[in-house]
Amino acid sequence: MAGVHDGHRGSSGGGILIDEYLVDLDRRLHGCGRFKADLLAEARDGLRDAADAYRAGGWSDEDAERRAVAEFGPAPVVAREYQAELGMLSGVRTLWKLVLGVPAMQIAWDYARILTYGEWTQLPTSTPDWYRVVAHASHGAVFVVPVIGLLALLGTRWLSRRLDAVRLARFCGILIALAVGINVASVGLLIGATGVVDVSRLFLSVPCAVLMVAWVLLSIRLVVLARRSWGGYATIVA
Amino acid sequence: MKADTLRGHLDALLLAVLDDRKLHGYAIIEALQLRSDGALDLPTGTVYPALRRLERAGWLASEWDVVSGRKRRTYRLTRSGQQALAAERAEWREFTTVIGGVLGAGS
Numbered sequence: 001m002a003g004v005h006d007g008h009r010g011s012s013g014g015g016i017l018i019d020e021y022l023v024d025l026d027r028r029l030h031g032c033g034r035f036k037a038d039l040l041a042e043a044r045d046g047l048r049d050a051a052d053a054y055r056a057g058g059w060s061d062e063d064a065e066r067r068a069v070a071e072f073g074p075a076p077v078v079a080r081e082y083q084a085e086l087g088m089l090s091g092v093r094t095l096w097k098l099v100l101g102v103p104a105m106q107i108a109w110d111y112a113r114i115l116t117y118g119e120w121t122q123l124p125t126s127t128p129d130w131y132r133v134v135a136h137a138s139h140g141a142v143f144v145v146p147v148i149g150l151l152a153l154l155g156t157r158w159l160s161r162r163l164d165a166v167r168l169a170r171f172c173g174i175l176i177a178l179a180v181g182i183n184v185a186s187v188g189l190l191i192g193a194t195g196v197v198d199v200s201r202l203f204l205s206v207p208c209a210v211l212m213v214a215w216v217l218l219s220i221r222l223v224v225l226a227r228r229s230w231g232g233y234a235t236i237v238a
Numbered sequence: 239m240k241a242d243t244l245r246g247h248l249d250a251l252l253l254a255v256l257d258d259r260k261l262h263g264y265a266i267i268e269a270l271q272l273r274s275d276g277a278l279d280l281p282t283g284t285v286y287p288a289l290r291r292l293e294r295a296g297w298l299a300s301e302w303d304v305v306s307g308r309k310r311r312t313y314r315l316t317r318s319g320q321q322a323l324a325a326e327r328a329e330w331r332e333f334t335t336v337i338g339g340v341l342g343a344g345s
Binding site: 042045049089158161 | 249262263264265267268281282283284286287288290291292294295296297308309310311322
């Protein structure tokens with residue numbers, strides 16, 4: 001558990017009561033480990049500073065820590081605020097993956113297809129009209145998803161000045177779910193439709209096949225991150 | 239003063255404490271308590287996430303610094319934060335003038 005047990009004890013150190021409190025807080029938080037460790041490190045510093053101030057005022061080590069923990073607030077109350085913040089930090093990271101990752105995969109696949117296979121006119125099988133509609137919709141989604149992501153990033157910054165952390169986390173979670181949902185639907189639809197028309201089109205060349213697998217894995221990863229983001233929000237409002 | 243009363247003004251209070259100086263989390267809490275003569279009754283643990291939110295809003299910037307021999311995350315106002323603080327102060331002056339005028343009239 002990074003950020004909780006790496007302190008020394010005594011003056012300026014986290015004692016047992018502070019450590020226990022941080023373990024409790026850590027247990028209640030769900031999200032990216034790096035962000036969580038950073039938030040908990042700052043919480044530990046604040047608790048140590050408070051305990052030091054009480055020690056300097058003549059309190060015993062135990063009483064100083066007890067007062068520091070008490071004024072920090074009940075763990076369920078504090079965890080709610082921390083979870084909202086943790087959810088936002090993770091959400092922003094997911095949004096950047098959507099904004100950069102989704103179009104990057106599309107562009108990489110298109111270039112790989114042009115360089116390693118060539119024009120679509122070389123295809124040995126005919127392309128039905130309905131498939132063209134699906135392909136256009138899927139390509140459109142590749143641009144819609146990052147636009148939603150960018151709007152969410154801008155909205156998150158603007159709303160951070162106007163909404164409390166919980167409502168902000170809900171806003172972010174909804175937009176991530178929307179963007180990830182559109183991405184998964186478009187990738188699934190395109191792969192499914194291609195499989196129906198001519199499955200060999202999924203494997204035009206080795207680089208194209210590798211990039212297709214990477215695209216699917218990225219989409220699955222985004223679903224996991226979106227679920228985690230929404231799960232964090234659900235924890236706050238539960 | 240109760241936490242619920244404070245919550246609506248917490249952002250402005252945090253910005254005001256950081257006006258023209260750089261402080262770490264606990265120093266910000268101490269400054270809040272000092273300026274309010276200890277009247278601010280707020281779980282201090284809620285201040286740290288609020289600082290992060292203000293940073294995401296672009297009003298604060300933070301970095302890990304060594305303060306008194308220990309590594310701490312310190313915060314300072316950005317230009318945008320200074321503008322927000324000025325706006326909050328103007329709004330507060332207007333609010334107190336209007337409300338004070340009405341409430342004071344009965345005495």
